[in-house]
Each structure stands twice: as structure tokens, then as C-alpha cells.
Amino acid sequence: xxxxxxxxxxxLGSTYALIAxxxxxxxxxMNVLNFAHGQMYMVGTFVMYYTYGVYGYxxxxxxxxxxxxxxxxxxxxxxxxxxxxxxxxxxxEVSMLLAMGSALLVENSALIFFGEKRRGIKPIAEGVYNxxxxxxxxxRLIIFLMAILFIITFLVLMQNTKTGRALRALAQDKEVxxxxxxxxxxxxxxxxxxxxxxxxISGAILALIxxxxxxxxxxxxxxAFTMIMIGGAGVIPGAIIGGFILGMLESVGYGLLGGSSTYxxxxxxxxxxxxxxPNGIMGKPWx
Amino acid sequence: MINKNRLLGKLNFYIIGIAYLIIIPVxxxxxxxxxxxxxxxxxxxCISLGVWLTFVIGRINIGQAAFVGIGGYxxxxxxxxxxxxxxxxxxxxxxxxxxxxxxLGFALLRLKGVYFAMITLTLTALMNLVFLNAIFITNGPNxxxxxxxxxxxxxxxxxxxxxxxxxxxxxxxxxVAFILVICLVSIWRLYNSRIGWIFQSLRQxxxxxxxxxxxxxxxxxxxxxxxxxxxxxxxSLFTVYIQNIFPESFKIVDSIYYMLYCFLGGLDYxxxxxxxxFLLIISFELLRSIQRYQxxxxxxxxxxxxxxxxxxxxxxxxxxxxxxxxxxxxxDLRQKMKKRE
Amino acid sequence: xxxxxxxxxxxxxxxxxxxNELNFEVNEEExxxxxxxxxxxxxxxxxxxxxxxxxxxxxxxxxGKNITNLKTHQIARLGIVRTFQKTNVFMDMSVSQNINVxxxxxxxxxxxxxxxxxxxxxxxxxxxxxxxxxxLKYVGLLSYKDEKAKNLPHxxxxxxxxxxxxxxxxxxxxxxxxxTGMNPNETSRVIKAxxxxxxxxxxxxxxxxxxxxxxxISDRIVVMNFGNKIAEGKPIEILKNNxxxxxxxxxxxx
Numbered sequence: 001x002x003x004x005x006x007x008x009x010x011x012l013g014s015t016y017a018l019i020a021x022x023x024x025x026x027x028x029x030m031n032v033l034n035f036a037h038g039q040m041y042m043v044g045t046f047v048m049y050y051t052y053g054v055y056g057y058x059x060x061x062x063x064x065x066x067x068x069x070x071x072x073x074x075x076x077x078x079x080x081x082x083x084x085x086x087x088x089x090x091x092x093e094v095s096m097l098l099a100m101g102s103a104l105l106v107e108n109s110a111l112i113f114f115g116e117k118r119r120g121i122k123p124i125a126e127g128v129y130n131x132x133x134x135x136x137x138x139x140r141l142i143i144f145l146m147a148i149l150f151i152i153t154f155l156v157l158m159q160n161t162k163t164g165r166a167l168r169a170l171a172q173d174k175e176v177x178x179x180x181x182x183x184x185x186x187x188x189x190x191x192x193x194x195x196x197x198x199x200x201i202s203g204a205i206l207a208l209i210x211x212x213x214x215x216x217x218x219x220x221x222x223x224a225f226t227m228i229m230i231g232g233a234g235v236i237p238g239a240i241i242g243g244f245i246l247g248m249l250e251s252v253g254y255g256l257l258g259g260s261s262t263y264x265x266x267x268x269x270x271x272x273x274x275x276x277x278p279n280g281i282m283g284k285p286w287x
Numbered sequence: 288m289i290n291k292n293r294l295l296g297k298l299n300f301y302i303i304g305i306a307y308l309i310i311i312p313v314x315x316x317x318x319x320x321x322x323x324x325x326x327x328x329x330x331x332x333c334i335s336l337g338v339w340l341t342f343v344i345g346r347i348n349i350g351q352a353a354f355v356g357i358g359g360y361x362x363x364x365x366x367x368x369x370x371x372x373x374x375x376x377x378x379x380x381x382x383x384x385x386x387x388x389x390x391l392g393f394a395l396l397r398l399k400g401v402y403f404a405m406i407t408l409t410l411t412a413l414m415n416l417v418f419l420n421a422i423f424i425t426n427g428p429n430x431x432x433x434x435x436x437x438x439x440x441x442x443x444x445x446x447x448x449x450x451x452x453x454x455x456x457x458x459x460x461x462x463v464a465f466i467l468v469i470c471l472v473s474i475w476r477l478y479n480s481r482i483g484w485i486f487q488s489l490r491q492x493x494x495x496x497x498x499x500x501x502x503x504x505x506x507x508x509x510x511x512x513x514x515x516x517x518x519x520x521x522x523s524l525f526t527v528y529i530q531n532i533f534p535e536s537f538k539i540v541d542s543i544y545y546m547l548y549c550f551l552g553g554l555d556y557x558x559x560x561x562x563x564x565f566l567l568i569i570s571f572e573l574l575r576s577i578q579r580y581q582x583x584x585x586x587x588x589x590x591x592x593x594x595x596x597x598x599x600x601x602x603x604x605x606x607x608x609x610x611x612x613x614x615x616x617x618x619d620l621r622q623k624m625k626k627r628e
Numbered sequence: 629x630x631x632x633x634x635x636x637x638x639x640x641x642x643x644x645x646x647x648n649e650l651n652f653e654v655n656e657e658e659x660x661x662x663x664x665x666x667x668x669x670x671x672x673x674x675x676x677x678x679x680x681x682x683x684x685x686x687x688x689x690x691x692g693k694n695i696t697n698l699k700t701h702q703i704a705r706l707g708i709v710r711t712f713q714k715t716n717v718f719m720d721m722s723v724s725q726n727i728n729v730x731x732x733x734x735x736x737x738x739x740x741x742x743x744x745x746x747x748x749x750x751x752x753x754x755x756x757x758x759x760x761x762x763x764l765k766y767v768g769l770l771s772y773k774d775e776k777a778k779n780l781p782h783x784x785x786x787x788x789x790x791x792x793x794x795x796x797x798x799x800x801x802x803x804x805x806x807x808t809g810m811n812p813n814e815t816s817r818v819i820k821a822x823x824x825x826x827x828x829x830x831x832x833x834x835x836x837x838x839x840x841x842x843x844x845i846s847d848r849i850v851v852m853n854f855g856n857k858i859a860e861g862k863p864i865e866i867l868k869n870n871x872x873x874x875x876x877x878x879x880x881x882x
Contacts, residue, residue, distance in 0.1 A: 092347075108580070111582075222408065271395075482739055488718055492716055499732055500705050
């Protein structure tokens, strides 16, 4: 039983880490909390639903489509919503409310287009492995491996490419990066697109095991915030740690408490935790 | 010229006051629909005033719905399970919500900016779950329904307020209007007093405020507690007005709306949240046919306001007078600098 | 008994000692300059004295009372006020409103009295109005009374900072690089203000780089480098001190 919980937690945590990475990337480079992150996850689930579930394309092609669609959404958000604000935001609250507005926009547009129906998609693999006395459906193993693959790819790209370095520089000091000749606007756009894409990818992957519906965004946004509150906002290791910890907590919670009490305990615990460590495990302080 | 503006401002104020307290109830005496719109907007204004106050001390508070819920459930439970008179429930709801803000404030207000926003968001989500799970008090997902309208307020042998009959909205209108006016006057007095300046100093520089001897912890908590109190009162009023309450009656999106009302009206103006709430609620009723898209439209409005009107509507009204004053000031300053040379 | 006594003051950031076993005293009505190259730890000392940082080791004693564990606003109440290296005023308020807020510690009336505007509160507000004018005249900002702080040029903002500190009625004033970024005209204004303050009997500790200004007005100087005190004494003595010269200019000056 314990092994099962741990295994579930790790698998869940890996996909959550993807979400947290996207959120932290956007927060790191633009100092904006992407309230619409959960909605981007939701869009990812729907893209996967239509491409793979309805139109029957190959799962991996559907994944690529998801990345593409979400990247475009990310670009639109950065270019048309947030870039304007950075020039004359009188108060920091303005960008936050804008982010909230964008979240509501995406969610309600989805509600209008897709309706409230809950949907699901066919699994991509059948069968169950039994490892360490825990039952791991083959599909979940594939999900885990995909998530890990994306995380590693992301880390490698951030570390070794010119754009990756530019993003990290931007997160540290915007003005200096600008002075170094980096096209800050373009890099911000790429960063936002990448963040959105990460949310979309985890949505596409989790569409295999979680229900697909228009309202799934809000819950996931809160989870994403919880992850970076735990791990620390704006820092990559923090995002990964936060993602895994939340995955583990959720797994343990559902195993021991079941249902709605799980997140009650988790939210309460996070609030208490933040009293002692306001910046999370490895966070960068705001402002 | 300045006196003229002041006079005009005061006149506006009296006109609105008379319209609100006398004209509307008299004219729409028999039209519960119109009255209910104003009642709704009034309660929302009270709640948003609380959020406004947390903006003044420089915090982004997405947690107000939690306190509205607490106030609402306090009233609902005390009314239905213990039969306590509404007239005690109302202030008690405010006080309990305030107490909770007080306790939470010590922990939460140390955080700023995004972190405070996120934690208050979590608080709202947490409260929804608490209401959902505390079945023995709150009835869980079934909520509490068939809440009776307030009875009479009788002290000794004097009936101060007659019982709220079914279908008659006038007493409710006056109750809510009365509370809103008191809240506005109180907050107005607070904001213009020394304490209001202290609050503003907290937003502009907590470091400086500390160094000149201001106990920033104390004043943050005062503001946050008042905010919670207003939320609690609002929750109590809503509960008894809608006559039911459920765990998700007040959720995150409501917290966001309270903030939107503040922004729409203008964060620099006490009347901001009131203007914002009334404007949105009334326009929505006028556009009844598209109510299905209400949330979508709110989202678009939110984005629009942030992009093009971040200082709110009230900032437009005074734009002309402020511009003239500013130009006069710059002229004066130039003259003074010339004199000094 | 000295006004302020700093004993074995130490602050670690990670493994690095920003301030290391620092000992010095400030006497009543004295002007002490705290100098040293960049990164010597001078501003950290201010932050430690006024409790923006907690010391890793050591004690701070003000008028015989151990203030090491007090909070910033309590220390202000006791009479120590500081200014900041980076300009720190209430930008959205006018000059006079800035000073008005700074009268916070002078209030004898309770908070609720200010809410209801009791007669005591009214009297105090009136007294403050006069005090504000007096202070503004003192630092030479009276003509900018109603100007929004964010519209003021840098030099005047620094003066405003000093005016704000004065409104608190300090016994000890900690000025953090008050001359930074000022043209000669502004510098002389600040020096004049500082001289006026000294005549009121307020002790001052000054952190500065601007040597001529410091040498001319200080009674004593404490020199820091890498968190340690490397010299202490009268200005003339310091000028001749080899270690000090080394710290500022480096070893090889053939």
C-alpha cells in the first residue's frame, strides 16, 4: 500500500513538476503570476482530446500540436496583454488583475465553445506492471517517462542554448540583460510561449488519466500556485521540488484521507508552512 | 476655482445621497426587481470596500470571499440551528470574521506582493473546502436553505425595525443602504485621519514607516481586520437576502470580482469600489439578454480596464480639474525657483 | 555613559562576515563619521543598529539600555532614526504630508482619538502643522511644501529624508550617505542642514564616501574595511593612518 502511494506520488509529481516549471518560468522572466496557467493546462487537455481522441491522430503528433497551439497562446498573451503593461503599470496589482482577467477569458471561452461536458480519451497502452509490490499501469509509466523527458529537455535547453541563457539572465536582471544587447521583447515572448507550452504538455499528458472539462483550469491553477509556494517562486529547482512534493502529498492524502479532505489538509498545511518559510523552500523574494 | 470644484463635489454627493436614500425607494416601491439590483450592488460595495482598504496598505487580497463565507455561515447556522435573532447574528458575523482576520493576519501579512496574493487565494479555496467538509455545522454540500428573513428588532417594548415581510423589499433596502452609508462614512473618516495616512505610508514604503516609529505589524492587522469585518457583514446580509448558503456560494471568482469593482472605480478613491460595483451590476441587469456570457464579459472588462483604464473611472472625472491644478502648480514652482536664484 | 555603544557586533551572511566583532561608541552631541571603501559593512551596521537585520553576535546599547532585540519602530521610539542609502520617501505624498506622517511618535492622543478627531487630536494636528513649517524652513524646503515628493529632484529628496528623520525628534541620527549624487549646491545645503541639527544637540553618525565633507564636520571617525574596524580617532589622526590609506588606495603607491 505504501509503495503504491509512493509510486503514484512520483508519477503525479513528475507531471506536476512540468506545470510548476512553466509557471515559474513566466514568473521568473516577467514578474507576472500567470493566473491563466491552469486554463492553459485545460486547453492542452482539449487539444489532445480533439487531435487524438476525436480525430484519431497519433498521440505524439497530438502532443506536438498541443505544444504548437499553447505556444501561440503564450505569444499572444505576452505580446498583446502583458507587454503593454510593463511600460506604464502604475501599480503592480494591474498586471496581476490582467492575468486574472486572461484566466477568466480563456476559461469562459472554453465553456462557451466546449460546453460543460466531461470527456475522456482512450488509453495509449494497456496492461499493468507490478514493480516493488505496486501496480503501475503501463500507460502511467509512459506518462512518467514522458514527463521526465520533457523536464530534462527543458533543463538542458535552459542551460545550454543561447535563448536559455537569455531567459535565465532575464530572470535575474532585466535591465542588465537589455544592456547586454539581448532582444528582451523577443526573449520574453519565447519564455511565455515556453511556459504556456509546458502547461499544455502536462495537460495533454494528463488527459490520459484526468477528466477533461472546461472548468479544470481553476483547480489546476491553484495547485500550480501551491507548488511554487512550497518550492519557491521564480527558481527552477523550486518548481521541480514543489511539483514533486505536491504530487506526493496528493497521493498520500488520497490514500489516507480520500476525497475533499485531502486538499483541505494540504492548503492548511501550506499556509502554516508559509508562516515559517515565507519564500518557500528555495524562493526568490518578491520585489 | 478650487472652491467651486469642492462645492460641485459636495452637491454631487448630496444628489446621489438623496437619490439613493429617498428617490429610488419611493419611485420603485413596488418593483422588487429594481430594488433587488440596488440591494445586491450595495452589499457588494460593502464587501469591496474592505478589499479596497487592503489595497491601501499595499496588499493584493484575493481572500475576501473566505470571510464573506464565514460571515454568511455564521449567520446561517446561528439563525437556523440556534434560533438567534438576525439582529445579533449580523454584528456577530462581522466580529467573528474580523477575529479570524486578526489571527490569520499575524501570519499572512508578513507576505507581500505575489506571495500574499497566492496565499489569500489559497485561503479562499481552503474555506470552501472547510464549509464542504464541516458537515456537522454547515450541512456540507447540501448547504443551508430556507433561511427566514429577519424578524423585528424589538428592544424593550419599542419596535425599532418592523419584521421583514415576504416580498417586501423596502425594509431590506433601507437596512443595506443604512449599513453601506455607515461603512462609507467610517472608511472615509478613517482614510482621512492620521490612521489613513499611516495606511498609505505602509503601501509606499514599509521600511521608511518602520524607521519613523510606525508599528507596521499593528496597522497592517488593523486594516486587514476591518476588511474581514466588512466581508463578514456582507456575507451575513447576502445569506439572509438570498435565503440560502452553500460551500461554494462565495468562491475565488467572487474574490476576483471584488477586486475588479475596486479597480473599475479607481483605487485612489474611496467611492471607487461603490462606483465599480454599481456600474457593473446595473449594466449587467440592463443587458439581461447576454447574462449567459456574464463571466466572459467580466473577463473582457477586466482586461480592458487593466490595459486602458488602470486608474479607474473616477480618475477620468477629475482628470480635467487635476490637469488644470497641475499646470498651475508647475507655473508656481517655476516662479519660486526663479526667485531663489 | 556614552549615548550608543556597539559591542562585538557581528553579522554573518552565509559564511561571510559582513560585520566582524565591531566595537565603537558614540557620545552625546557628537558627530561620528563611519567611513570605509565600498562593501566595508557600513550600511550593514546601520541596519543592525536599527534592527533591520538581527546580529549574529554582539549587543547594542543605547543610553544604557540593551536594544539589540527590539523592533525597528521601538528603537525609533527610543530616539534612533536613520536615513537610507537609496532614497526612501513617501513618493505619492506631498512634502508636508511626508513630514506630517513622520510626526507619528509625537502623538500623545490615541488612534481612536484621531479617528473621531477629539479635541486633543485636533490640538496636536494643529501643533504638527506649525512643527512641519518649522522643520521645512530648517532644511530649506518650505517653498516645496505642497509639491508631490516624486516631482522633486534627487538633491531635494535627500533633504526631505533628513527633514522626515528630524520630525521624529531623534536623539541619535544615522545618516546613510546623505551626500551621494549631489551637486555642490545641494551638498552645501545638506551640510548646512547637518550643522543646524548639531546645534540642536542631536548626535549624528554619518556614513559617507565624500571625504572633504566628512573631514570638515566630524568630531571623530571610525574606519571600516571588510567588516572590521581598522582605525578610530580624530580626522587629523585618520588622515595619517597607513592602514586607512592602504584600504582606500591599495598598497603600492610608489
